[in-house]
């Protein structure tokens with residue numbers, strides 16, 4: 001009898017314990033967990049999981065585990081993925097203005113880029129993602145892009161002639177490399193390593209953060225530190241997740257995204273210091289473009305700039321250039 005009463009009391013107590021609803025946030029990104037993407041996603045997760053007291057848990061899908069960046073963004077739109085960190089590779093296919101930051105030699109340095117992205121212009125562009133069913137919370141970072149290839153050193157625009165260079169599926173980048181005489185080959189990231197191994201492309205371009213964390217020295221011989229374009233990244237969540245949240249939880253996610261972006265920038269600062277030396281030690285032949293060389297590349301891009309000024313608001317480009 002006592003046993004029955006005890007069991008009934010225990011069952012009643014169990015039923016009275018509030019069960020905390022837990023929402024799983026699937027976060028997909030292109031690179032490994034030890035990359036700037038993984039580090040950014042982890043910082044975002046830590047903030048959200050601790051501030052929400054475990055009501056949200058993150059599940060990572062690194063190394064393109066949910067597909068290429070375009071597929072992941074589409075997954076966010078239809079609500080099959082909750083969060084992502086992506087490059088500007090395909091962002092301009094969703095919000096045209098996002099492509100303005102992909103213009104070569106637009107930013108003077110990392111500080112210039114960060115202050116534009118964190119300032120009015122960057123925030124205006126984040127807000128435009130609302131119109132395509134996405135919630136863009138913060139600008140993360142990859143760093144300045146450089147060229148790697150297996151054909152030879154690149155010291156001048158002529159060295160790019162006919163080079164089968166993988167680019168992101170990004171019209172601004174494709175125009176730039178076409179103008180410089182290369183043979184740009186847009187390709188989703190998950191196919192790149194295989195294509196380099198098989199020799200269907202000669203090279204690719206990415207920041208040191210990617211070249212180091214994706215071990216590109218195993219498949220590429222030459223590195224040209226060209227810094228030809230700044231590569232932002234973006235931290236986004238799905239509309240479905242956002243719409244189901246309280247104001248307080250939205251604030252937690254937004255603050256967490258800022259933490260993630262800061263962690264990415266710290267990673268980039270680090271790899272900017274140590275990356276080139278590490279890649280030399282791994283056997284890459286490294287050349288660095290001087291300020292004069294970069295000016296030569298910029299001059300060779302003059303017809304591409306005409307196209308960019310038609311595609312994007314001239315005022316916007318000038319505001320970016322004039323920003324401190």
Ligand code: PAF
Pocket residue numbers: 030031069086087089142168188189205206210231
């Ligand atoms: O080159 C790209 O596609 C991107 O920079 C990468 C490596 C997927 C990171 O977002």
